[in-house]
Amino acid sequence: TIDGFGAPGPKERVKDGVYKDFYTEGPWFYKRNGKYYLLYAAGGVPEHIAYSMSDTPVGPWKYMGEIMPLSDTGSFTNHAGVVDYKGKSYFFYHTGKLPHGGGFGRSVAVEEFSYNPDGTFPTIMPTDSGVPAIATFNPYKRNEAETMAWSEGIKVEPNSKTGVYVSDVHDGDYIRLSNVDFGSGGPRTFCASVASALRGGTLEVRLDKKDGELVASLDVPGTGGWEEWRVLETPALMEIPGVHDIYLVFKGRKGPKLFNIDYWQFK
Known part of the structure; x- marks a missing residue:
């Protein structure tokens, strides 16, 4: 639906119609603080990452906008995942920037982020720097x-x-x-x-x-x-x-x- 994902399903879309966005593929679904999140590749090819939110796992969904806009990732497709770990939030996505990489040779990249106070996502842009360490590494174990x-x-x-x-x-x-x-x-x-x-x-x-x-x-x-x-x-x-x-x-x-x-x- 337009309210849920920025556009109706493929069969209901009107040729030359102008829509806020539309769901493509690659869903990532999870619950946080009583809200359900659905992240997905959006906009066709090339893909950006958008998301919708709901109060229940089966909807109705509300389209919330882009998380990672079209960017210089070296890949025409992009799928996402989110993990909370030791008090930090991490956004995982595709990149084709490694040697011999591309849309069909993707690798995983990660950015640290903080949710907005209302639980929505900020805009997250890809970087080449990686994320700051949160612990040291013990060389005295296997x-x-x-x-x-x-x-x-x-x-x-x-x-x-x-x-x-x-x-x-x-x-x-x-x-x-x-x-x-x-x-x-x-x-x-x-x-x-x-x-x-x-x-x-x-x-x-x-x-x-x-x-x-x-x-x-x-x-x-x-x-x-x-x-x-x-x-x-x-x-x-x-x-x-x-x-x-x-x-x-x-x-x-x-x-x-x-x-x-x-x-x-x-x-």
Whole structure:
């Protein structure tokens, strides 16, 4: 309906009719503070994100307007999701801005936002900056290798026994982790669960940038298979007090895949 979604359904629309908006696809439905929200891709192609609200889960709905207008996201389509986490609200959406991205090669981006006092959405524009951290990262527990703030080159794969792990590691690829809190001393050692069907390579841990100070260097041999895991340990090369970014940088022969990583841990 026009009141509910800015335009009637496709069969009822009049050619050359002028409407406030219209529902296209990709609904995201949830309840907050007694109100029901329905976010959706709107306006046809290219898509923007609009929303409607209701007092009941089955309507009637009231069209509320755009949340994310047409923007330079590098994608002709856009679908949204909203999550409240630790007192913060986050708006997830599509972007085609990663290398080789586009309308058929979309990735997920996120913006932090605050609801208006009456519970409605503000206008949210896409940025390239990401969202501020709300906590620090503990390096002294087992950390799954697929945990990352950024990466280049790598992929992840699932396995019914191992779970998800990092694969397709080549020379020069890396993983970055942000706000890693090493406390007031240490670490003494670094270990990782790794596997390689070839010659392996080296996993370097560097501080604050890809070519930063070398924290640890773990030599990874062939283990007999891409899922033949071995836990290897190496001494830490320096103390790291305080909070830093760390980079897991992969080195080895240029060309072939080097090794897989399941998890890592400082001790």
